[in-house]
Amino acid sequence: MPTPEFPVAMAALDAARRTTPSTYPEPFASRMAGREKRPLGEPFGLSNFGVNLTRLMPGAGSALRHAHAKQDEFIYVLEGHPVLITDQGETPLAPGMCAGFKAGTGNGHQLVNRSNADVLYLEMGDRTAGDTVIYPDDNLQASFGDDGKWHYTHKDGTPY
Numbered sequence: 157m158p159t160p161e162f163p164v165a166m167a168a169l170d171a172a173r174r175t176t177p178s179t180y181p182e183p184f185a186s187r188m189a190g191r192e193k194r195p196l197g198e199p200f201g202l203s204n205f206g207v208n209l210t211r212l213m214p215g216a217g218s219a220l221r222h223a224h225a226k227q228d229e230f231i232y233v234l235e236g237h238p239v240l241i242t243d244q245g246e247t248p249l250a251p252g253m254c255a256g257f258k259a260g261t262g263n264g265h266q267l268v269n270r271s272n273a274d275v276l277y278l279e280m281g282d283r284t285a286g287d288t289v290i291y292p293d294d295n296l297q298a299s300f301g302d303d304g305k306w307h308y309t310h311k312d313g314t315p316y
Contacts, residue, residue: 162201168209171196180220181308181316184296190216190269196278205282212238212275218267220294226287227300229257229279231267236275238267243292259284264292 171194178188190213197207212218218231221241232254240247240255243263249255257265269275287300296316298306308316 163199166199168194168196171199171209174208179306179308180296184220184294187217187220190214191218203283205280208279210277210279212236212267212269212277214269214272214274216269218279220291220296221264221266222289222291223262223264224257224259224281224287224289226259226284227282228259229265229281231255231280232278234276234278236269236273236277237271238269238275238277241266241268259287262290264290 174193174195177191178185180188192211192213194209195206196209197203197205210218218238233249233251235251238249240249242265247255249267255265257263267275267277283300283304285300285302289298289306291297295310296308297311298308301307310316
């Protein structure tokens with residue numbers, strides 16, 4: 157039974173937009189321009205996994221190309237035609253298509269919108285403690301701290 161502080165249901169587009177466009181340090185955060193995330197799990201009090209309704213405007217990317225050590229990720233395309241970039245190359249996606257990214261493979265992934273229309277997709281991921289992330293194309297790495305936040309350093313370990 158739902159508790160009074162959490163809704164029973166809601167329209168996904170009514171979820172508040174994330175106020176901080178990216179937790180990346182600069183110069184990486186500005187590369188996330190044109191990406192809009194609406195967290196869908198938080199209004200319901202979900203804490204074991206995250207769900208975002210994400211919009212990519214033309215020219216925008218989902219994230220820097222990255223791979224998680226411990227956290228699985230999954231995306232499902234609702235609207236538009238993003239391109240999935242992985243170690244295997246580029247894969248065009250369309251509405252109704254999905255992709256999953258198993259933790260620990262080291263296979264970096266990223267969506268980009270090269271079309272003239274918005275892309276809308278659901279992204280889901282678990283929140284396994286102790287996760288680390290590699291960014292194969294950038295001088296960046298991240299660790300998920302006990303404080304529930306991402307902490308970023310250069311690949312040599314020096315902080316941003």
